[in-house]
Amino acid sequence: xxxxxxxxxxIDPKGPTWPSKLEExxxxxxxxxxxGDEDALASSRFVAIVGSRSPTPYGLEQxxxxxxxxxxxxxxxxxxxxxxxxxxxxxxxxxAGGETIAVLGSSVDRPWPRGEVATRVIEEGLLLSEHPxxxxxxxxxxxxxxxxxxxxxxxxxxIEAAARSGSLITAHWAADQGRDVFALxxxxxxxxxRGTHKLIREGxxxxxxxxxxxxxxxxxxxxxxxxxxxxxxxxxEDDIIMARLSTEDLTVDELVAATGIExxxxxxxxxxxxxxxxxxxxxxxxxxxxxxxx
Amino acid sequence: xxxxxxxxxxIDPKGPTWPSKLEExxxxxxxxxxxGDEDALASSRFVAIVGSRSPTPYGLEQxxxxxxxxxxxxxxxxxxxxxxxxxxxxxxxxxAGGETIAVLGSSVDRPWPRGEVATRVIEEGLLLSEHPxxxxxxxxxxxxxxxxxxxxxxxxxxIEAAARSGSLITAHWAADQGRDVFALxxxxxxxxxRGTHKLIREGxxxxxxxxxxxxxxxxxxxxxxxxxxxxxxxxxEDDIIMARLSTEDLTVDELVAATGIExxxxxxxxxxxxxxxxxxxxxxxxxxxxxxxx
Numbered sequence: 001x002x003x004x005x006x007x008x009x010x011i012d013p014k015g016p017t018w019p020s021k022l023e024e025x026x027x028x029x030x031x032x033x034x035x036g037d038e039d040a041l042a043s044s045r046f047v048a049i050v051g052s053r054s055p056t057p058y059g060l061e062q063x064x065x066x067x068x069x070x071x072x073x074x075x076x077x078x079x080x081x082x083x084x085x086x087x088x089x090x091x092x093x094x095x096a097g098g099e100t101i102a103v104l105g106s107s108v109d110r111p112w113p114r115g116e117v118a119t120r121v122i123e124e125g126l127l128l129s130e131h132p133x134x135x136x137x138x139x140x141x142x143x144x145x146x147x148x149x150x151x152x153x154x155x156x157x158x159i160e161a162a163a164r165s166g167s168l169i170t171a172h173w174a175a176d177q178g179r180d181v182f183a184l185x186x187x188x189x190x191x192x193x194r195g196t197h198k199l200i201r202e203g204x205x206x207x208x209x210x211x212x213x214x215x216x217x218x219x220x221x222x223x224x225x226x227x228x229x230x231x232x233x234x235x236x237e238d239d240i241i242m243a244r245l246s247t248e249d250l251t252v253d254e255l256v257a258a259t260g261i262e263x264x265x266x267x268x269x270x271x272x273x274x275x276x277x278x279x280x281x282x283x284x285x286x287x288x289x290x291x292x293x294x
Numbered sequence: 295x296x297x298x299x300x301x302x303x304x305i306d307p308k309g310p311t312w313p314s315k316l317e318e319x320x321x322x323x324x325x326x327x328x329x330g331d332e333d334a335l336a337s338s339r340f341v342a343i344v345g346s347r348s349p350t351p352y353g354l355e356q357x358x359x360x361x362x363x364x365x366x367x368x369x370x371x372x373x374x375x376x377x378x379x380x381x382x383x384x385x386x387x388x389x390a391g392g393e394t395i396a397v398l399g400s401s402v403d404r405p406w407p408r409g410e411v412a413t414r415v416i417e418e419g420l421l422l423s424e425h426p427x428x429x430x431x432x433x434x435x436x437x438x439x440x441x442x443x444x445x446x447x448x449x450x451x452x453i454e455a456a457a458r459s460g461s462l463i464t465a466h467w468a469a470d471q472g473r474d475v476f477a478l479x480x481x482x483x484x485x486x487x488r489g490t491h492k493l494i495r496e497g498x499x500x501x502x503x504x505x506x507x508x509x510x511x512x513x514x515x516x517x518x519x520x521x522x523x524x525x526x527x528x529x530x531e532d533d534i535i536m537a538r539l540s541t542e543d544l545t546v547d548e549l550v551a552a553t554g555i556e557x558x559x560x561x562x563x564x565x566x567x568x569x570x571x572x573x574x575x576x577x578x579x580x581x582x583x584x585x586x587x588x
Binding site: 058061062184185186187188189193194197200201205206207208209277 | 352355356478479480481482483487488491494495499500501502503571
């Protein structure tokens with residue numbers, strides 16, 4: 001049974017639900033306040049996706065694809081609720097039926113920034129903060145907030161970032177905390193590539209595909225279900241999905257009904273189809289088969 | 295006085311004009327045939343620019359910008375005459391008034407591929423080959439040809455390349471020969487980024503800007519003229535150029551006449567303007583001031 005979304009829960013380092021990864025970091029928080037899907041913290045897989053508040057369409061699309069792929073592999077997507085890349089990551093995780101955690105620079109009863117994604121994360125995800133209730137966002141909260149984004153996560157993926165930006169602070173926290181840092185390259189004539197290219201020069205792993213992150217952190221992910229149920233890859237599923245999409249665009253629910261494929265397996269196939277350019281997402285949550293020019 | 299472009303010259307390892315850099319490599323050629331601007335070999339600065347025959351517009355633009363920037367710094371641009379990135383590199387070097395060398399997989403009297411750029415390199419640049427006159431291009435010539443592209447050069451810059459491609463062979467020759475390898479990143483959803491990202495993962499330097507290559511190889515290039523004449527950077531020149539371009543688009547020759555700025559300095563300013571997005575090239579060899587959205 002879902003809790004009232006307006007209530008918050010305080011947890012402390014000695015408690016049973018305290019995130020074990022926070023025991024490894026310097027300057028751990030004294031307490032955490034939670035609001036929303038508290039079960040998200042029970043997962044064993046967390047990856048942060050962070051980036052610019054002024055991303056390019058390319059960055060937004062990649063943030064969404066990475067988040068969907070992670071969610072389909074049972075990974076909780078951690079981010080900072082900011083506009084742009086953070087919001088696309090939270091929304092992508094929820095779109096794929098996964099879990100997501102927004103770590104705030106204000107208290108959980110005063111989430112910032114407000115907006116559609118914030119509302120959705122309150123409803124479907126988890127807000128998390130070290131600030132006592134009634135705390136407004138302050139500029140100096142955010143650099144320290146970033147240590148919790150990385151501290152809660154197995155790795156940090158930076159999608160797009162300016163040369164000087166909060167995302168680089170998160171990446172540096174991650175490196176200090178011994179977390180893997182992945183950075184997505186982009187066009188050199190885009191200022192939003194400066195930060196990720198800087199990270200790659202400093203030793204971050206260049207990443208092209210979310211499956212590389214999953215393989216690095218958790219081994220081959222697409223055939224493994226973290227819930228313990230085997231998730232066999234069936235090459236026929238692709239054919240079945242593509243055949244259904246050849247006559248009309250369909251939503252995930254319609255595809256589940258039409259194909260009989262289990263929803264998590266279906267999402268995996270859709271994400272892979274998007275990554276390989278065979279499937280595109282159309283307005284209204286519809287999936288569309290991409291026609292190849294002959 | 296220019297020589298007849300139809301004649302070729304054979305040089306040998308003991309001769310005075312033999313490229314000294316070829317003395318450093320394994321399996322040096324027994325002879326070289328030259329056709330065109332033989333003086334190009336007298337330079338002390340050579341950088342190879344190579345890449346895909348099926349590039350994106352982004353790759354073509356970057357190849358041109360890198361070549362123009364190198365040429366403006368007195369660097370001879372070495373490449374393989376292929377369509378796509380190679381052709382854009384040769385043309386960019388010549389557009390900027392610089393020198394360029396095309397290393398062939400056929401003999402210099404049978405250059406391949408034919409086309410506008412090949413014709414132009416014969417007229418204004420240097421064709422170079424280890425194959426005796428009368429040799430047609432053969433597939434097995436090109437991987438070995440690539441060892442000369444890197445062998446003649448201080449460094450190799452790979453602009454765009456598929457996951458398996460001749461450009462990667464050139465880069466591997468370069469690494470074996472102790473040459474620096476630079477690779478331009480791009481969008482992860484472009485197959486033409488696969489090869490350059492692979493090189494970066496293998497240890498090539500991620501490069502965003504041709505000035506990084508110049509600085510790495512030759513020290514600060516923009517204030518140094520390899521001919522020995524000091525080329526002072528005058529910040530007022532930018533203002534003068536932008537003022538002239540604010541009323542109309544102009545060619546390089548028109549800008550020289552209108553501003554009184556020396557042509558090499560002007561080209562330097564134009565390349566920098568293009569790199570920073572302040573100036574764009576319009577059809578007809580015109581330069582245009584880019585209006586910022588306010």
